[in-house]
Amino acid sequence: MTKQQLMIRKLLEQSETHPTAEELYLEAKKEMPNISMGTVYRNLGQMADEGTIVRLHFPGQPDHYDKTIRPHDHAICVKCGSIADVELDSLKSMIEKSLNVGILSYELNIQCVCSSCQSKAS
Amino acid sequence: MTKQQLMIRKLLEQSETHPTAEELYLEAKKEMPNISMGTVYRNLGQMADEGTIVRLHFPGQPDHYDKTIRPHDHAICVKCGSIADVELDSLKSMIEKSLNVGILSYELNIQCVCSSCQSKAS
DNA sequence: AACAGAAATAAGAATCATTCTTAAAAGAGG
């Protein structure tokens, strides 16, 4: 647990969104001007492998990172690109029951129009 | 609908798996030796945009393409990497009911151990 | 405090999938 990792972790913790490695890098640079992209990627990857943070994959976009490790899903707005956490209780067991097979994990990404864009729509 | 596109479509149609652009390119090259990667990518992208094929995203892997456009989900084996189609009826409406919001689409990828690897396991 | 060995870093080169550019080829219509 180096100070670089501590800082990256702190920045992710403070973030209200689901930042990308680059966004975290730019933030980190403000407090530690000569931190490198490689360090950010390496530490994010390591923490994701440990399971202390979560890496999210969205089509055609750089990966995003999530401080919330409790299993949950994500809804991405097709208009503004904002990503919202979504709680779908018992989805895992529902899937397992449907398939009749144990699953290790799953990733569910929902495409929708967020309420903010919905109200703006003409 | 050019002959290149027709061929790419045919190869995907014939495939029993969920090939990547590169795999399709290598196949296509056998019958049309001077087809280019760019053409394969462009046509796959175009067909995916039209909705006549489906583009699939898996973490840390090149995109895969699916001839089956009927909405369905995928289970990827963490041991061998094989990708299986999975039918989870009414998942969309279930999600919509849970969230109380209309959704445009979703992508669900399940991580599991396929039955083949399961039986091989020590 | 000084040193040796181990682990993590910064910097940037390398990689890989994908997209873009451009000049040439193929197609369509008159």
Place this chain on the structure above:
DNA sequence: CCTCTTTTAAGAATGATTCTTATTTCTGTT
């Protein structure tokens, strides 16, 4: 055939991510 449009092949360019390597930081030991 001749022009106009579309698509292609080839490869350069891009963008996210990983890898390499020399340097720095850390840890434990004397």
